[in-house]
Amino acid sequence: MKTKKVLIIGGPGTGKSSVLHELEKRQFTCFHEIAREVILQAQREGIEQLFLKDPLLFSKKLLEGRIQQFKEANESEENIVFIDRGIPDVIAYLDYKKDDYPAYFLEDSQNYKYDEVFIFPLWEEIYKSDNERYEDFEEAKTIQKFLLKTYTNLGYKPIEVPKNTIENRTDFILKKLSL
Template identity: 25%
Template sequence: MVLSGCSGGGKSTLLTELARRGHAIVTEPGRRIVEEELRGDGGALPWVNPAAFAARALAVAADDRAHAPTGSGWTFFDRGLVDAALALQHAAGQPASVTLAPFAPYHDTVFMTPPWPEIHVADRARRHGMDAAIAEYDRLLIGYRALGYETVILPKTSVEERARFVLRRIGSLPEA
């Protein structure tokens, strides 16, 4: 199950809450790549070379998918192959459908964090502002839908309520 959407929209915080509730999670490839690149030459930073960054994100997401926890419960991905393929499409013009052809799709429902200026914070790994985050969100929403995914927009509410919303939507929590 993928969580995608606006940078700074609360995906990582929600994943932490889902993990606290016993679900397996896979952290965002992009943040891991940025941290590694900041320790190295920085050639694949998204603000230096967006196409190289997207290609690395695709490779990391493919590895994450191949080594994701298996079992009877849900595994939640903070972004993944589709986000990387859509970033590569935006940066280099390579169609996401072609990039994704070798990979099995994720679950057909994707949860999207909408733009939420009140919680968006730039940091060492997220240097872009709200306008760029909104443009990215719009590309992701359109891209996921074009690839046949059902996009469910998360409410702007507490992390606990967001977790309940997700778990109810996937049938892991009874309706209140």
């Protein structure tokens, strides 16, 4: 049995985590964003913003973690799993920062394929910065454009999740997946 891997993407502060929590409440298996773990570990090591200080090192750690999540999802006994952010997000953010990266970053994005991609639109009313989310809303808009471009260039057709309540956004995703 092949586990269907459904990716949830979108700029910072678009409500992805809230919907993942709702999916978990409904007994679906979810893999959460790992960037916060990487950021918090760097902060424990005295680096306030690893992405700003060493974007390539930060991105390598994210890439490794997201590949690991992908492999764990593949090994799951579930019919479907939901994943908060995917491997291509890494190159989208590096392109946004205009940073160079090794060719294997793109190769990994091409080799590890997700079955469906849902993109959450920017929503200023729910957007909040915090200790790990340093981007302001204008930066989030630009990141959103890079995410959409990256996934589209890789052959994905992201489905936009409408702005609505957490429950209705979750229902929308499940209906699109015929669940």
